Amino acid sequence: MTHRQDDRKILITGAGGMLGTDLVTALDPHFEVSGLEKRPVAHLSVPYDICDLTQSRKTRDAILSCRPNIVIHTAALTDVDYCEDHHDEAEENNVGATINIVDACNELDVPVIFFSTDYIFDGSKKGPYSETDTPCPVNFYGQTKLRAEQYILEKAKRAVIFRITWLYGIWGRSFPKAILRQAAEVKKMTVVNDQVGRPTYSWDVAQAMLTVLRDKRDVMEAKGGEIFNLGNEGTVCWADFARFILKTADLGAVRVEDIPSTQLKRPAPRPLNSVLSLEKAQKVLGLKLRPWKEAVTEFLPRWKGEKEAQEQKAKAQAAEKENIA
Numbered sequence: 001m002t003h004r005q006d007d008r009k010i011l012i013t014g015a016g017g018m019l020g021t022d023l024v025t026a027l028d029p030h031f032e033v034s035g036l037e038k039r040p041v042a043h044l045s046v047p048y049d050i051c052d053l054t055q056s057r058k059t060r061d062a063i064l065s066c067r068p069n070i071v072i073h074t075a076a077l078t079d080v081d082y083c084e085d086h087h088d089e090a091e092e093n094n095v096g097a098t099i100n101i102v103d104a105c106n107e108l109d110v111p112v113i114f115f116s117t118d119y120i121f122d123g124s125k126k127g128p129y130s131e132t133d134t135p136c137p138v139n140f141y142g143q144t145k146l147r148a149e150q151y152i153l154e155k156a157k158r159a160v161i162f163r164i165t166w167l168y169g170i171w172g173r174s175f176p177k178a179i180l181r182q183a184a185e186v187k188k189m190t191v192v193n194d195q196v197g198r199p200t201y202s203w204d205v206a207q208a209m210l211t212v213l214r215d216k217r218d219v220m221e222a223k224g225g226e227i228f229n230l231g232n233e234g235t236v237c238w239a240d241f242a243r244f245i246l247k248t249a250d251l252g253a254v255r256v257e258d259i260p261s262t263q264l265k266r267p268a269p270r271p272l273n274s275v276l277s278l279e280k281a282q283k284v285l286g287l288k289l290r291p292w293k294e295a296v297t298e299f300l301p302r303w304k305g306e307k308e309a310q311e312q313k314a315k316a317q318a319a320e321k322e323n324i325a
């Protein structure tokens with residue numbers, strides 16, 4: 001049995017999402033963790049309330065009745081192309097929900113940790129983006145995340161914003177899973193080679209949050225808001241990232257053909273340069289995430305194991321149902 005070292009209550013929004021689930025797993029042994037989710041999530045291992053965060057009254061009630069010491073707000077509408085075609089929904093989920101959470105946190109006088117994105121930049125800079133560079137999003141998702149940031153910086157009594165980038169993890173949709181799914185069906189695939197970023201493992205972000213919450217309380221408790229970039233070390237384009245995934249998964253025979261972004265007809269444009277400078281988080285918080293290749297190498301077998309376990313569980317449940325019938 002693990003023993004909690006800290007009795008602070010942490011409330012995680014989007015607790016069943018990609019980052020939310022890893023945060024739950026990383027933080028639960030150390031803190032009293034609970035969650036908020038839009039609908040029931042079978043894999044969630046901590047108590048959680050169902051709450052649509054776009055509903056201000058319900059969100060306020062859920063947060064005030066939980067009385068957390070810190071809220072970690074990961075919930076968002078993260079499908080970038082869907083956001084481009086559904087502006088109202090994106091605005092409500094990414095900006096409206098954040099306003100509701102910040103207002104409730106202010107009432108309780110507790111800090112909020114928010115996750116933002118490299119997509120607040122237009123990608124035209126030569127070299128990594130620092131926290132002080134001027135945002136200029138090229139898609140609607142990026143615009144909503146920027147408006148959420150701005151509300152936090154203007155209104156939150158205490159807040160920390162982590163801008164993360166090219167996230168992947170065990171739970172939810174992500175690039176490595178899409179590549180492996182395609183590789184099961186084709187011998188050749190096309191991937192863009194002119195967008196560069198830092199593939200970032202959500203488990204490593206969750207571990208970094210554990211460090212911040214345990215050892216960097218002063219940052220959390222400071223008045224106002226502070227922004228930090230966070231990501232695994234190293235940079236790569238999507239096509240080379242795909243090649244590395246395939247090689248590591250022993251699927252090196254599947255060919256990746258480079259294409260420019262202009263050939264990929266998607267509703268939302270993406271920045272060509274998504275590389276965020278990691279200097280500030282290293283200097284101020286001592287956070288240095290491992291190189292992205294190391295993280296991917298650990299992720300792939302872990303995800304395979306989790307997938308097999310889920311499949312076995314589903315089979316056992318189906319067999320049990322048949323027996324009962």
Ligand SMILES: NC(=O)c1ccc[n+]([C@@H]2O[C@H](COP(=O)([O-])OP(=O)(O)OC[C@H]3O[C@@H](n4cnc5c(N)ncnc54)[C@H](OP(=O)(O)O)[C@@H]3O)[C@@H](O)[C@H]2O)c1
Pocket residue numbers: 013014015016017018019020036037038039051052053054073074075076077078093097115116117118145164165166167168171172173
């Ligand atoms: N994924 C990336 O590459 C990336 C990159 C940079 C930054 N980020 C940011 O990092 C954070 C975490 O991303 P992620 O990829 O872990 O997200 P995710 O897997 O899409 O999870 C988001 C979770 O939030 C829930 N949610 C959405 N709207 C909600 C609402 N109105 N009320 C209650 N719950 C709601 C979703 O529930 P449903 O699934 O039921 O809708 C889902 O469980 C987000 O803030 C995102 O903007 C992500």
